[in-house]
Amino acid sequence: MGMHAIAATLGIDEPLDEIALIELTRRGLPGDTINVLAKTAGLTISELSHVLHVSSRTLMRRKGKLLDHHLSDHMVMIGTVVARCTELFQRSENASCWLKSPVLALGNSRPLDLLDTTAGAIIVLNLLGRLEHGVVS
Numbered sequence: 001m002g003m004h005a006i007a008a009t010l011g012i013d014e015p016l017d018e019i020a021l022i023e024l025t026r027r028g029l030p031g032d033t034i035n036v037l038a039k040t041a042g043l044t045i046s047e048l049s050h051v052l053h054v055s056s057r058t059l060m061r062r063k064g065k066l067l068d069h070h071l072s073d074h075m076v077m078i079g080t081v082v083a084r085c086t087e088l089f090q091r092s093e094n095a096s097c098w099l100k101s102p103v104l105a106l107g108n109s110r111p112l113d114l115l116d117t118t119a120g121a122i123i124v125l126n127l128l129g130r131l132e133h134g135v136v137s
Helices: 003-010 018-027 033-041 045-052 056-061 069-089 092-099 118-132
Strands: none
Touching (some): 003 018, 003 033, 003 069, 018 069, 033 045, 033 069, 033 092, 045 056, 045 069, 069 092, 069 118
């Protein structure tokens, strides 16, 4: 998975490498990335706000403004998982369905519910890697 896939998931048109993504995250992602990520992931703003630990109203007020670096970092993390899911399952609809469905390998938790922490996102990314290589347990 390349930086292009992550950038596309967040609606960032400029070409990015790892360092540019870090700098952009530190400066703050554009507030419009909220709607793009929600749409790409097949999430409502309410579902995304739950994962980000901010209210839907707060997210809606961020339109047209830069996100702070903590929220930007969390958005990049979620965008990375969504891009990886989309790559593995080949369609955003399939990725969204998997993210919202209980997964036995995650203790019947929904992958989406684990994306509220970095540790949870790492677990989901590791599972995606195992699925890609045919190792499901």
